[in-house]
Amino acid sequence: MAQLAEIGLIGLGVMGSNLALNIAEKGSRIAVFNRTPSRTRQFVSEAGALGANIIGCETMEDFVAAIRTPRPIIIMIKAGEPVDQQIDALRLLLSGGDIAIDAGNANFRDTIARFDRLKDSGITFIGMGVSGGEEGARHGPSIMVGGTEQSYTRVEKVLTSIAARYEGDPCCAWLGEDGAGHFVKTIHNGIEYADMQMIAEIYGILRDGVGKPAGEIGAIFGQWNKGRLNSYLIEITEKVLATTDPESGKPMVDVILDRAGQKGTGKWSVIEAQQLGVPATAIEAAVAARSLSAMKTEREAAEVIFGMPRYTFPLQDNAALLKDLELALFAAKIGAYAQGFAVMAEASREFGWSLPMPTIARIWRAGCIIRSQFLDEITKAFTEQPDVANLIVTPAFSAMVAESMPALRRIVAAAVTAGIPVPALSSALSYFDAYRQARGTANLIQAQRDFFGAHGFDRIDGLDRPHGPWGVGN
Structure with a gap:
């Protein structure tokens, strides 16, 4: 029986392709899928010796079946609605504990919403900020992870292996729940x-x-x-x-x-x-x-x-x-x-x-x-x-x-x-x-706001007189 992949990746554009090659080069077996099968075949054929660590899949069913459970799947496609559509398609094939990983430049509020959508499905989610451009994706990006700590543990070995290093330390970390990684990015x-x-x-x-x-x-x-x-x-x-x-x-x-x-x-x-x-x-x-x-x-x-x-x-x-x-x-x-x-x-x-x-x-x-x-x-x-x-x-x-x-x-x-x-x-x-200015000019703004809208203010002497003597609504 063929060895299962440690992780999967959907979307073989520039960033996805380079990230997949980085993962394969660092020794992890990876399954890849692109909506255009010819692109998948081309990618595998051009991977050279790294192709031994790459499983090219032409159907979603084969792709999901090729990954070791719980299955972590990196989604590297255009941000926004296409990501939601891809997640919906995956939900039909994934099982409890599997992990969808959005590694694009997503709005962190969308990431939080995706966590909420998936919270009762058994499938978990990671919002992952990736910085470094094409070169970083291929040879070592900075990686900012948001999600459950348990889901990060499943992918930590792969992610730290492909991240950039500074004096030997991987530039990759779990930063918090749901949208934390994408917010930091x-x-x-x-x-x-x-x-x-x-x-x-x-x-x-x-x-x-x-x-x-x-x-x-x-x-x-x-x-x-x-x-x-x-x-x-x-x-x-x-x-x-x-x-x-x-x-x-x-x-x-x-x-x-x-x-x-x-x-x-x-x-x-x-x-x-x-x-x-x-x-x-x-x-x-x-x-x-x-x-x-x-x-x-x-x-x-x-x-x-x-x-x-x-x-x-x-x-x-x-x-x-x-x-x-x-x-x-x-x-x-x-x-x-x-x-x-x-x-x-x-x-x-x-x-x-x-x-x-x-x-x-x-x-x-x-x-x-x-x-x-x-x-x-x-x-x-x-x-x-x-x-x-x-x-x-x-x-x-x-x-x-x-x-x-x-x-x-x-x-x-x-x-x-x-x-x-x-x-x-x-x-x-x-x-x-x-x-560095201990006393600024907002005192005048507060006086103006109180003059035209009775918004009130705090006094420096602490007296409980929150309005000025100019009347209200003048």
Whole structure:
């Protein structure tokens, strides 16, 4: 009798194919199914020596029968309704204890709903965030698991074997019940949006404010990647800026239309931050910047009306400027991560997940898009103070903020003076300034709200007089 597969996978697109090859390469036998049988046959034939660990199935019945019980089945298809349809089809064939695993970029609220739908069926569910793109799926992604701890135990060996590793530790962990894994992946992507936008804004200052060509800017990022900004995104920024377009001979980045796409996870992170009442201003600015970039025709028309700013960038192009830009990016990056972790902490309380912050930082240190040297410091900070209110008030990060904040202030001020848009950098600066201000200006807002709507307020002297003397509804 043929050996049964340890796990199954449905959907042999780019991500599914690479994940299946990763599983086979790490020694686990895997059954695969695609709605197009020819794609399944092609995948198995192209797998080479790894084909010995792959069972290609052309019917759902054969696919389910090929997996050892309780059967874990990874679903790697388009998010949304197709996943629900696939789960419904599987329910007819699966038995108690079997596990459906959604490894796509799902909205965590959909994941929670799927748990509820399956809770009386005997079939369990895992919502699994996977970060690292095509390369990560093939050679080692960061994996964020949400589901029952029992279901994770069934797949832990396979998942930890295929995950990226940082100093020998697998970048894979069970993070909590139902939607926990997909929520953490959503916030990961929100931080990713902010990180990318901040890098782009620094690039814009060097291009438009200082007048440097792409190759020279790339070399600057390359130098920064050797220091505290060492990260995957800085690394690929250097490579992107150094690349030449084979058609025109120009820098590749100079022939790419300035219109950024987005698939929804960044927007979801902003929506959830707002729902939870946690400020995530740098992430919000990054999502808005992508939306504004899509308004290409409107921006071109506005430039005709208003023209381009003719202001001179006020900082001299020298080593001091480059140091300020490096520190400014570092400071803003701290702000984005602090906001993302604050959102996750509040979600953990709201949904009863007990999200392990040190573990989340730990499994992001390799494999994922936002992997960086910086995450090792975050891991240490949350290990020492797991319940801290905000990352920026930990001893290590408060010192980093104190060192880098003056540079961020100088860079934002110079960019605004020169008419160069820096929405994410300036949002991070304003976040720091507002967070450390013991007495802000919301007292006036409360007075206004009480004046027009009798909403009431708290007094600093503690007196029980919740309304002002101005009357109601004026």
